[in-house]
Amino acid sequence: MSLQVTLKILRSRPHQEQRYDTFDVTVPDAANVLDAIEQAWAHHDRDLMFRHACHHASCGTCAVRINGREKLPCIAPVKDYDGGEIKIEPLRNFPIVGDLVVDVAPFFQNQEASDFIITRPTENELDGKAIAHTQGLDPESAPTVPFNRFENCVECGICLSACPTMSADYKFFGPAGLAAIKRQLDKTTDANEREKLLHLADDEHGVWRCHSAWECTEACPQSVFPAESIMALRKEINAQRFKKFFRL
């Protein structure tokens, strides 16, 4: 079985007027939107700029907007769009490099400036058990293997595109950044470290800039739940203030 689909893709180049180009492509029934974009590139226009790598939602590289909603096209089935026209545009709130490619450097610069890490330290024992479990083995007899486990966040930038605050404050830490601060906070009991993290989240471009639209959580393809993390940080900051005020 195959599907006929029309892609309507926003084309952009620096100093040129934007336009939409349409491409009629045929893809297998089980194809995802990224497969359709590749067909358009392979059979219609080798000048089409888009980004991709893993094809299974673990790199976050291919993020775009599909029919106005932020998505990873590598896991967005074409058949979910009823075989109709599919409009594909680049993420918002990032400079456009060309067509569907945006410059994600500001995202990583923001993370760096905030001085927190995205990856977890090695968790040998835990991951050995987790691997054994998925293989149907006894977790208790699992070997300990060096394994660098990454956070759920794949740094796709989707939450920054969906966030209404980002377009008003480009210095806003953003949902992914604030969620990362919350994860760090959950990992430490060190009072100084916790105070430093909460102080960071309390910045003028931190949690209080969020308008509670919850679009980030709605759009995040990896169940990071950034909005919930932002609300939890607010709670912790207020609790800390309360304690300080009443000298508890």
Ligand code: SF4
């Ligand atoms: S929090 Fe979710 S949407 Fe935001 S960058 Fe990470 S994976 Fe992407």
